[in-house]
Amino acid sequence: MSLAGFSFVMPFLPFYIRELGNLSESQVPVWSGVTYSLAPVMLCIFSPIWGTLADRHGRKMMVQRSMFGGGLVMLLMSQVHTLPAFLVLRLLQGALAGTVVASTTLVSSVSPRDRLGYSLGMMQMAVLLGSFAGPWIGGTMASAWGYRMPFMAAGIVVILAGVAVQFLVHENFTPPVEGAKQAHSMRAAFGGKGLLALLSVFFFVQFSASFVMPIFPLFVESLVGHGDAAGTVGKLMGITGLAAGISTVIVGRLSDQVGHKRTLVCTTMLTGLISIPHALVTGIGQLFGLRVGIGLATGGTNPSLNAIVGQSVSPEMYGRSYGIVQSASSLGMAAGPLVGGFVTAAFGLRVPFVIMGALLMLSSAMVAVFVRPRVASEQEQPQTLSPPSPVSAPSSTDDTPEVSPHKPAKDVTVEHPAAGG
Template sequence: MICQFFVMGSMTMIIPFLPLYLQELGVSGNDNISRWTGVIFGINFLSAFLFSPFWGKLADRHGRKLMVLRSGFGMAIVIILTGFATGPWSLLILRFLNGIISGFIPASIGLISITTPKKQVGQALGLLQASAVAGGIFGPLFGGFMADLIGFRMIFYVTGIAILFAALIVLFFVHEDFEKKDNEKPTTQRQDFRKIISNKPVFSLFVVLFIVQCALIGINPLLSIFVQELSPGQNVAFYAGLVMSVMGFANMSSSPILGRLSDRKGAEKVLLISLIFATLVTLPQAFVQDYWQLVGLRFLLGLSLGGLLPSINTLIRHVSPEGMESRTYGFSNSAMYLGTMIGPVAGGWLAGGFGIRSLFVVSTVLLCMNVAIVWWKVIPFVHIKRKNL
């Protein structure tokens, strides 16, 4: 939980001012900045999408702690180098490299979910998310303050050092009892994927996770531009960070409660209710006329987020094939990364062509699709599996 706090806090120090950092690197014009922001934010998740199943397979064979360490030390190096970017293209390349070795938080989720008794997975993941979100509250506020104080480049150095510190904590204080299986037959990723999705509703959960990331995360990199539109003036980085922090505070507050509730009442029920609530509070954001209206609606959205990712990860843990848990999480991480990649890229083009407000309308439509998938494709199969057990 301590490491999750440091990593998420460090990473979210970057997000609020990424469009502003591009301005410093010579990119001008709102449309051009929106497109570059979407591409640079998304390229990190393209490489993560491609490599996540590979890291998941290694985790099943060599241990989950090793994957956490690989990501921690690798990200620390690449993010420090990002502070030396000379233009948008060099920033793009460094973000791509960061995606290849990233995955500290997903690897931690896999480690905790697999080593926790199934009856307590929801509560454990809720607590883990609360610690990560606590970092997400601190990060944007501290990042916005530091950006105004010491400049954008220094934030990357601070971020890299903080992630290095988290990796050292894992190295010395996190222990895993892992028994390597020497008699396991070698398989291809395609064979693994086919076996995993043959367990229903695993593939449907992958789709739900993809849409959640695409609909909700695609807006985040462009929030600073929207804040600038609603509240023109100084300290835009700070106010953009505040918007993200209030959502994180709500997420942190609700995730432990909803995690325990999912263990008692069923993660599929918590997931459905959270999706419906997220849909209801996303659409009004397209029509806000004041900065504080946006803050209030983002807070309500944060409450629903506390029940989304923990519920999905809990369900994946319950329905994944035995002995292939890390590989299942590897593919689910790929679905998450794909959504996090496509969301900002598509969001950047939508914002450039139709304005930032159009993002909230499209997100509402996507969330409605998710509600239908959970109702028709997830809940019936989860109930059948629970009866069989």
């Protein structure tokens, strides 16, 4: 519900910005990029803070905070009449929201580690199905009643999602004990260089994926004209989300069997290859086909990224760890639309798709070469968790995470994804 609400406004946001700021056509891509970038900048700053609070006080509380805060901001956005006021609300939205990372932390904390990819895939399916329904509904509403009504509807839907979490989600949270043994952190899991590489991958994946975000509605408008651009963008975003939602469960289950790193390499490479032909599209039918391909290819990317982190750190570090990687992702989401907007203003609406594809393929290569996670040992996990099944240690050529070196080999259980997910 919350992601459907937040995505109500995505098909027409550049058009709304053009109306608020009375902008020329050459100014729209630049200001669209700025607008898209503001919320991720604040999300980058606040994600580690919210993550630390989640580890100390509970994850459900953070999910509710993101939904109630984000819903209130969406309601306020429906009432603004100037572009500066809208930009201030985008900053506030980034500071208060962060629904996906809060939900990821909650799901990771209650899921068996050998089914983490599947569990995160199910959550990502809900995210993507919301992203399917939201743009479709929002684009249709904008075509029928104008740009303000979808903001009001979005705010109400997101707040109702927060109410549903209050009454339907139950969390058995145990606060950390002061002076307890140091948890298995991201630095212990990946090493200094490996952690830098992982954060770089999170940055580049989101930078690449968001590169064309502010100009995609304008690109569609150039193909179909001004008449029903918002509705068409909504349908395109919807079909992309539906395809990704279908693939994410299948890929999430598969990644538990073949390895999350290997899955991530394949999904980012395939997404990059499908992105480039967007620059050659001449009709809306071709674009629909490519968007289905993008959805199917990208469905497993975020679950695999999050599962790599979830399997490599202790559960009591989930909030802080996901907060840190969300900061890297948010920087990518902030820089991508901003740079993409300026590139579009300089080179037109098609060149950014080529750059997006090249960056995604670069991200795939970075994962393959630099990301080498180690699994948190059994001794570092809370006693309430079921221990993973012991198997023989993999060879150095496998992409299964290595064992943390600070425990003796004979005392460590190596976690390997169970067959069947």
